[in-house]
Amino acid sequence: MFLLGQDSGEPILIWPEFSWNSVINGTIFLVAVLLTAYLVQRYIRRKNSLSKEYKNRILTKLQLHKFHSKDIPLFHSFLDQVSDTDLRRLAEDPAWYRRYFLPEFLQFLADQSNRPAWKDILTIHSLDHLIEDHKGHPKNFITAILKTDSEEIFPALIKSQELDANSLHKELKAVIYTKKGNSPLSLSRYGKIQVLIPNESKRWFRSEAILISQEGNSLNLQIQTSPELDPKIDEDWTDTVKANSIWKDPAVPEEYKNSLLQILEYSGLNASHQGEIVRLVGIFKEHPGLLRRQHKEEDYKILIHLYKACFIKFRAHKASVPKSVLLFLYYFFLDEELFPAKRIKELENAISNFQSSISDLQYSEAKFSIHFFPDWLNLILAGKKKPSKNQLGQSYEQAKKSELRWNQTLEEENLQNKEYLSHILDWELENLLSHGLASISLSPNLSYPISSEDQFYGLTEDNLAFPNHILTQSEKVLKIDPSLFQRQLNDIHSPSRDLETFSKREMYADCILLPYAGNRGILWQDSVEENQSYCRILFPMILGEKLNLIVTKVLGEFRWETERTLRGNKWKEPTPASITSEYFDYIENFRRNPHLTVEAKKRVEQQWEKTGKNIKDMFSIDYANWILMEAEGKPRLNRIAREILSRFVPIQIKPTP
Known part of the structure; x- marks a missing residue:
């Protein structure tokens, strides 16, 4: 009816008139977008190209081919975080090394806490003798280690061309670099400091000094004695591993030859998994540090799968275990070419020393139980210990319940059921081996399961977490802090409001030694049952820090977390x-x-x-x-x-x- 009512002389639909303005405006907009995208892409390509060119020029000047392969990734990591402006300055400025590179690189090395401070100084010492560009400029700084009377060590730059007899009683300026996870230098005025400097042959010489003043990381020191060779430091701080010297050691015992193939054959994994593990170990041998930075989740999973396969067979047949497999279960040892023969033999002997040190312990005050990781897994599978909590604080049962659908029931706990045992074994391996690896390192990006010689410095026994040493240090802490394993709480359920009553809670800790290298302990979980608290502490098997510091710091964490847990939201x-x-x-x-x-x-x-x-x-x-x-x-x-x-x-x- 509406259509019939319209005037027949007027069109029902009116089309807009064609206009070139819309076409032109749309074309201009499209061209502008495409041109902007092209220019941005061109700018990014040019920027990346220049950055790559600057990096290559810097790397050429650094002469990295003369460094050990395990140190090379440090230089790449450092340059990756440098801005384009600073890269250009490093590439083009004639005084690039001492004015810009050296101070920033020392700070970067200090943040890589997996390395000892003296190793940082030896790296800089090698650079000093390789860099040619700085020879035309005066050498205003010397690299050194400052050591306090409490054994704290700090890498430092001392403003002096040389430290010799002419430096006696002179006041020198120094800048120190604090390692990550350590406290800053804090000394009173006239406090004693040892200045340790490597000579041309990397022999360590010691001078005595006193602190005149300090402002932040800047110090004023007065040298008290002429430099003298320090025999003990010279022996302990020697980088005995030279480039490519350990990869093919003819003295490797017969039972350790082709260790990786022995471990793979023992595990019974399929050919594809074995091939992938061989590939991972090969890459690690060529670029150990670089592989750690990449942090591929798949790499961890397949290596932990290998550990599971070997452990299951080891648990069933302990009598006939190849020595290479035993070292794998305790240290994540995978290839004899990653260690000199002497170190392999010492690691083997240490396993029997571990067992005897546990059986000989008679510590009643420190409520610690120390377990090697294979022994801990046996306790879990035997039902003597409950599976550990995950990173979210969930128990095995809680996590499995959250995964159930509405019509499913929770898997029944049955230690006779192989499928159930396999599930809790996977759970424990995923939480402690996978997530625990990053927890026991102050620099998680540098952590990786495979062990190698570059994780050891000095004597083997000084690099391993012996149970008796852990408990001895715990006893020392307990004498100073007697309430470490006890907490006294106000009883909020007291029947009388007038009388203040207290309840005591006993603290216990299971210490689990993970088969990894690391430089810290970590309180993994804190569980409360009635008036007793059961904690789990993770320690690295291979130590990258002094044992007394690792143990004392983790006990401080233990004291903090248990106190906070007991007080709940009111902490x-x-x-x-x-x-x-x-x-x-x-x-x-x-x-x-x-x-x-x-x-x-x-x-x-x-x-x-x-x-x-x-x-x-x-x-x-x-x-x-x-x-x-x-x-x-x-x-x-x-x-x-x-x-x-x-x-x-x-x-x-x-x-x-």
């Missing part, structure tokens, strides 16, 4: 006062604290940044300084941190000699 509340609430308040307000000097605030800020603003790690460092340094009369903490720890962990401080 930060000031009433009642606790070590967690007091320390939290200190960290939150140290910048505004009138009782801290400007220098003290700078040190706290520096340590806070180094720990990634993690209050637990911050506390564990201060706790270690309190136990290892302050108890010996060697001040390391500021006034506020010292007051907090003295209130909750009182110690009898020895007078300073």
Whole structure:
């Protein structure tokens, strides 16, 4: 009806008139978009091309072919994080090495906490003799190690052309670089420092010095004695592994030849899995550090699958296990070409020493049980220990329940069922072997399962976590902190409000030695059953840090986490006062604290940044300084941190000699 009512002289639909303006505007817009995309792409290509060119020019000047293959990835990692502007400066400035590269590279090495400080200095020492461009410029700095009377060591640059008899009683400026996870240098004025410098032949010479003043990382030192050879340091700090010297050692015992093939044959894995593992080990031998940076999840899974296959067979037939397989289960040893023959034999002998050290232990105060990883897996499969929690704090049952559909039921616990045992074995391997690997390293990007000679420095026994050494250090800490394994709590269910009653909670810890290299311990979980707390602590089998520091720091973490768990959501509340609430308040307000000097605030800020603003790690460092340094009369903490720890962990401080 509407259509019939329209005027027949007017069109029903009116088409718009054609206009070139819309076509032209659309074309201009499209061309502009395409041109912008082209220019951006061209700019990015040119930028990447220039960056690559600058990097190649810098790498050519560094002469990396004269370094060991395990050190080469460090240079690549450093240049990857340098901005394009700085890359150009490093490539074109005649004074690029001493003015820009050296200070920044030393800081980068300090952040790679998997390496000892003296190794950083030897790397710089080698660079000094390879770089030609800086010869036309005066050598204003020498590289050195500063060592305190408490065995703390710091890489440093000392502003001097040479340290000799003419340097006596002169005041020299120095810049120190604090390793990641360590506390900054904190010495009182006129505190004694040893200055250790390698000579042309990389022999270590020692001079005595005193601290005149300190501002942040900048020091003023006065040299007290002429440099003299330090025989002990010279022996301990020698990089005995030369390039390509260990890959084909004719002295390897017969039973360790073709170790990788022995391990693969023992595992019974299929041919495709074996081929992939051979490929991974081959790449690792060529570029050990580079492979660790890549961090491929598939690599971990297949290596852990190999561990599972070997462990199952080892558990069933312990009597006939090849020695190479035994080293794999304890150290993740995979190839004899990654170690010199002497080290392999010492690692083999250490296994029997481990077992005897556990059987001979008679420690009743430190409530520690120490387990090698194969032994721990046996306890799990035998039902003597419950499977560990995952990173989210979920137990095995909780995680499996969350995966169930509405019409499914939870798998019944049956230690006679092979399928159930396989599931809990996979669970334990995934949590402790896979996730635990990154946890026991201060630089997770450098962690990798395969063990090799580059993880060892000095004597083999000094690099391994012997159970008796762990418990001996725990006993020392316990003597200073007697309440370490006990907590006293207010009883909130007391029938009388007038009488304040308390309950005690006993703390126990299972210490599990993972078959990896690492430089820290980690509190993996804290479970409470009635009035007892059962914790699990992970330690690396191969140590990249001093054992007493690793143990003391993880016990500080143990004290912090157990205290926080017991207090629940009230761990930060000031009433009642606790070590967690007091320390939290200190960290939150140290910048505004009138009782801290400007220098003290700078040190706290520096340590806070180094720990990634993690209050637990911050506390564990201060706790270690309190136990290892302050108890010996060697001040390391500021006034506020010292007051907090003295209130909750009182110690009898020895007078300073």
